[in-house]
Amino acid sequence: MADGSPIPAFLDVTRSLSGRTWRQRPAEPAVIRAHMQALGLDEPLARALAARGVRSDQGADFLKPTLKALFPDPSSFMDMDAAATAIIEALVQGRSVHVFADYDVDGASSAALLVRWFRAMGAELPIYVPDRITEGYGPSAKAFDTLKASGADLVITVDCGAAANEAVAHATEIGLDVVVIDHHMMREEPPHCLAVVNPNRPGCNSGQGNLAAAGVVFVLLAALNREARSRGLFADRDQPDIRQWLDLAAMGAICDVTGLTGFNRALTGLGLGVMSSWGNPGLKALLAASGAVEGPAKSNHAGFILGPRINAGGRIGKSDLGARLLSTDDPDEARTLAQELDALNIARREVERDVTEEATRRVEQTGRHADGSAVVVIAGDDWHPGVVGIVAGRLRERWRKPVIVIGVDAVNGIGKGSGRSQPGMNLGRAIQAAWNEGVLMAGGGHAMAAGLTVRADRIDELRDFLNDRLSGEQAEAEAIDRVEIDALIGPFGATRALFESFEQLAPFGPANPEPLFAISGVQAREPVAMAGGHVRCRLVGADGHSVKAIAWRCADLPGGKALLAGQGGLNVAGRLKADDWNGRKGVQFEIEDIADPRMAQ
Incomplete structure (x- = not known):
């Protein structure tokens, strides 16, 4: 608390069935009041905003972020100007430029951003993605040899390369220029090449360390436009409008689980807005292959529907499928790639389940x-x-x-x-x-x-x-492994209106957690154990009001056992999720943790 005294346990839960303490997210009363007055919010939502570290003068930018207000100066990134100069110079001179991408969603999104910018400038940008099994992560001497033999003059590495000092040194030895665009931790001594752009590079003062690689590449596109404009390259062609590709920046930010604050939040929120039109042929085809319907894009689309399928190519299939899908403008090619990725994702789930079961059993035996x-x-x-x-x-x-x-x-x-x-x-x-x-x-x-x-x-x-x-x-x-509650609600309070009110805080992720609500004194009725260890039930309060609920992968854990036993008097913490099945516009409670007040805590 502000006076230094400990924050009391919420609902007196000092040890839940998962062993955690509950508390209400701390927030300064003065900031809560300021948000209520300036933004017209009710107290629970204003409290949630303040609890996420949003100052009284930041509320409007947080709820409605804009690139104009939050876009950083590209030159604030160490080596960004050098990277833009090198790339534009290569483009003007007609040199062969290739992009080397990591095999995950962030790498694929980063590569697709560059491919689309180059295409808008009348040039094609070949993509190289290493095979996870045979080549491993990041650039290697062998990969650079392959790129050199294929005619590459300049290689732009995205979402990798910042720690590949030896491989980049080899590239230099064989006469291959390299520009590194990354966001991962790196050594004090960067690779020796034309430019190393990484907001987490020691000495970089951009203040954008929470960006995914796709976010760094998006800033690079702005730097490329600026450099190209200064050279008069837009005298007879339109400047590429990079805002049309914000959906790719959002994919990288969400799927790489980055902190969604400041500029990164603006990229993600506005990117989901662009995604909602489903104008990217690859994303549109992948959504269809998953069986989902088009509509307003949420973090869930990127993180749980599209992302795992794009990743499946790099995990157990062909590593370049995701980058090809996100960069193609051909609907037929997109459909074929999407179907292949969806099939790989089904196979990935089976492999994952087997390894999870074996690893769990072996660890718990020891x-x-x-x-x-x-x-x-x-x-x-x-x-x-x-x-x-x-x-x-x-x-x-x-x-x-x-x-x-x-x-x-x-x-x-x-x-x-x-x-x-x-x-x-x-x-x-x-x-x-x-x-x-x-x-x-x-x-x-x-x-x-x-x-x-x-x-x-x-x-x-x-x-x-x-x-x-x-x-x-x-x-x-x-x-700090606590369950932090935003508000106490009864089953009667778990409404669509409450859900939609708190959706103003979206998109959610690290540094902006999804709102967590608590319901006290409920009984789990009609519990059903589902495949995968999930438990469905209905949480019923003493007044008879109820809400549908689900708890993931917990049937063999204390919380899941309490639900399956139909215990009453439980305190339950969780998130509200939209339940739009058959157009009902309801909500479901996704259980995070359970406490039994009758147990010693």
Whole structure:
């Protein structure tokens, strides 16, 4: 609290069935009042806005962000002017420019942004995406050799390259120019090339470290327009209107789970508005292949419908499918690519389910998830490296600590892994330290996610290194692992009107969490265990009012068991979701946590 005293537990929940404390998100009363008066908001919504760190003078820009108010000066990014100059110079001179992209959504979106800008300038930009299995993450000497042999003069790396010092040095040796556009953590010494643009580069003063690579590329497009304009390149052609491609910037921001504040929030919110027209042939075709219907685009479209399908190509299929889909203007090609990605996504789910079940069983048999360790590291022979990151995320949710899942190639004894972290524990920094100490063959990432390559015979050493490295951050991470409530509502208060009111805070993501509501004293009625460990039920209050509810992947956990037992008197925290089935315009309560006041807390 403002006076330094501890914030009391909300509904007196000091230990929920998942072991967490509940509290109301703290907010300054003066800021709440200012938002109510200036913006005409009711108290719960004004409180939620203040609780997200939005100052009294920032409310209007937060609720209705504009590029005009929030767009950064491209020159504030270290090397941005050098990157724009090099690219425009190559374009004017007719040199062969290629883009080298990562195989995830952010990489595909970044590549598609550049391809579309080049196309608007009358040039084609070939795409190179490394194969996850045979080439691994990021640029390599072999990849640059291939690009050089194909006639490339300049390579723009997107969503990768900032830590590829050795590979970029090789590119220079063979006479290949390189411009790096990235957002990942990197070493103090950048790769030696024409330009390294990365808001997280040591010494960069842009203040835009929460951008995904697609956001950095979007700023680069503005810099390219400015440089081209200064050279008179728009004397006989229209300047590309980069706003038409905001949907691609939003895809990268949402799917890379970036902090949606400031300029990044504007990119994402306005990008979802552009996406809503479904003018990008690839996104339109992929939405149709998924079975979803067109309409206003939400974060859910990018994060849970489109994103996983685009990622499926890089995970278990052809790595360039996503970039090709997002950059094509041919509806027939888009339809073919979308159907292939949708089929790959179905196969990916099956592989992911098998690895998740095996990894869960093996860890819980050893007890390593509950032995007080700072991080869980689990490896298995021939686990598909394309799904280990998803599995790590699932297990992090289950055990509420950083998890690294490694798939080991039984033939060569090399493991490729991916990790997901808890707030307060910087996994990317720890992985970078492991690489620096020679424990890893390769590794990097950011605070909440990281990738690595390790010899199978050093996995135990890696586990010990990371537990030692992260132990100092563990207590703080556990202390902030709270369920933070925005408002208390009864089942009667879980209405469409409340849902739509709080939707003004969207898009949601890190630094702008989706509103969390609490309902007290309810009983779970008509509970049903579903495939995948989900539980459906109806939450019924003492007054008889009820709301439909669902809890994900919890049937074998204490909270899920309480629901399935039909327990009454429960306190439940969760999110309101639209329920538009058959045009009903209702809501469903998505359960995050459950507390039983009768249990010792």
